[in-house]
Amino acid sequence: MLCDRCGAPAVAWVRYSGAHLCKEHFLGFVERRVKEEVRRQVDLKPGTRIAIGLSGGKDSSVATVLLHDIVSPRRDVELVAVTVDEGIAAYRPGGIDAARRLCASLGIEHRVIAHRETVGLEMDRVVALDPAAIPCSYCGPFRRQALNRAAREAGADVVAVGLNLDDTAQSILMNVARADMDRLARLGPHDTAQPGLAPRIQPLRTIPEKEVYLYAMLRGIPFHEATCPYADRAQRGRFGAIVAQLEEAAPGTRHAIVSTYDQLRPMLQERFLSGEPRPCGRCGEPASDALCRACELVGQLSRLAAA
Numbered sequence: 001m002l003c004d005r006c007g008a009p010a011v012a013w014v015r016y017s018g019a020h021l022c023k024e025h026f027l028g029f030v031e032r033r034v035k036e037e038v039r040r041q042v043d044l045k046p047g048t049r050i051a052i053g054l055s056g057g058k059d060s061s062v063a064t065v066l067l068h069d070i071v072s073p074r075r076d077v078e079l080v081a082v083t084v085d086e087g088i089a090a091y092r093p094g095g096i097d098a099a100r101r102l103c104a105s106l107g108i109e110h111r112v113i114a115h116r117e118t119v120g121l122e123m124d125r126v127v128a129l130d131p132a133a134i135p136c137s138y139c140g141p142f143r144r145q146a147l148n149r150a151a152r153e154a155g156a157d158v159v160a161v162g163l164n165l166d167d168t169a170q171s172i173l174m175n176v177a178r179a180d181m182d183r184l185a186r187l188g189p190h191d192t193a194q195p196g197l198a199p200r201i202q203p204l205r206t207i208p209e210k211e212v213y214l215y216a217m218l219r220g221i222p223f224h225e226a227t228c229p230y231a232d233r234a235q236r237g238r239f240g241a242i243v244a245q246l247e248e249a250a251p252g253t254r255h256a257i258v259s260t261y262d263q264l265r266p267m268l269q270e271r272f273l274s275g276e277p278r279p280c281g282r283c284g285e286p287a288s289d290a291l292c293r294a295c296e297l298v299g300q301l302s303r304l305a306a307a
């Protein structure tokens, strides 16, 4: 196959648009959409500091490189990368190592924040204490809390995360299926800051996972290619399979899900967003109840440990 635009050998067939693209045009196709998203999601005023949640995997590594491309011509915008160490011995050390090397090669400050220091427990210990639970139901709130705290400590105005189009469509469907209107209304990207909460931006939210992978390969972006040993117990996997089936049957479905959500979001926010967060009674992080979700879960684990 040849590139539709220049006749060079194609490296990608973009099924949802029907385009065949060579390496150069494929890279440009990804970069253009990411630049548009960043411009749409964040006002890069002088002095802006962006914290990137960098796990060392392909999505966050590609997001880091692309954000670096976008802001490096500017001396008045800074990046800092934050890796959350969940305490999963068979998985996380490789990601931390990859993140550290990527940041060193790009000249980006790199920080690591561990569940051990924020909630006092590693995920391996959490799984031992509550083997019947879905580990991500603990790890997700712990990670959100850690990332927010690290971003605040780093003086960041926004937090960039590497969620791709598939992840975004999955999150929307998952919250629709649970009728979790509050969470649905709170999904990023965030256009307003709430006290103590750095708004999230999602530079890759229109880029399908396979395109992120191909982009990393074509540009030689190093990343940690491993799967968390607890991932197969996540509900997200089931919704990922559903989204993939829908996309296979009708290319463009992922974009349609996200676009529908974007159109409904202002109504959801008006109807379902409750008041401003208040400080958690235990850790001081933003919470919608007396305790934040992470502290509620820590309490649950303490009871299990004492039983």
Ligand code: SF4
Pocket: 086, 123, 135, 136, 139, 140, 228, 229, 230, 231, 234
């Ligand atoms: Fe944590 Fe679940 Fe991700 Fe593993 S798959 S790192 S347990 S959120």
